[in-house]
Amino acid sequence: MREMKLSRAFTLIEPGPVVLVTTCDAGKSNIMTISWTMVLGFTPIFALTTGSWNYSFAALRRTKECVIAIPTVDMLDRVVGIGTCSGADTDKFAKFGFTAVAGKAVNAPLLAECLANIECKVIDLIPRHDIVVLEGIAAHIDAMRKEKRMLHAVGDxxxxxxxxxxxxxKMMAAKLPAGL
Structure with a gap:
């Protein structure tokens, strides 16, 4: 093995999948791309990393709700495009061709084109690490969607x-929650 720069070590374990997070504040919806996500056990508790550098962060803090939308590989260019512009001056729904759909539990919109959407409430903010902890309160999946492959960012x-x-x-049955 050869040594690699420690500053690039995160590229070895960058989590996934890449997600789109929608917010809605004062009637204005936005989408941001997030690649730093994690699940917290077999419960519907999730965490993501974001902060004031993202335009949507203020809405997330104020409304304490969002939707995690799961895009697929066929949306790669739109996902990257969303992550490289700001909702402060761009209507990302119009620019990238996403359809906002009303959820059942939060004001943030679902994204019709995505494989799945999870409506969430913010249950904790950990400012020291820019971590937002979310509780899923409703989930939706498009089981008829042909493309189901998710994207994972390497970080570079x-x-x-x-x-x-x-x-x-079958091998893992003893370790999985009942009914999974």
């Missing part, structure tokens, strides 16, 4: 798409 401007699935549910 490159992406990996999900590939083949390997089923080991």
């Amino acid at each position: 401007g490159t992406f990996i798409a999900d590939g083949r699935k390997y089923d080991r549910r």
Whole structure:
């Protein structure tokens, strides 16, 4: 093995999938791209990293709600485009061709084109690390959607798409929650 720069170590374990997070504040909806996400166990509790550098962060803090939308590989250029402009001066729904759909539990819109959407409430903010902890309160999936491969950011401007699935549910049955 050869040594690599420690400053690039995050590219080895950058989490995924890349998600789109929608907010709605004072009647204005926005979308931001987030690649730093994680699940917190088998509960519908999630965390993401964002802060004041993202235009949507103020709405997230003020309204304490959002939608995590899961895009697929066929949306890569739109996902990157959303992450490289600001909602302060861009209507991202119009520019990138996303359809806002009303959710059942939050004011932030679902994204019709995405594979799945999770309506969330903010339950904790950890400012020291710019972590937002979310509780999922409703989930939606487009089971008819043909493209289901999710995107994973490497962190250096490159992406990996999900590939083949390997089923080991029988082997792991004792470790999985009932009904999964």
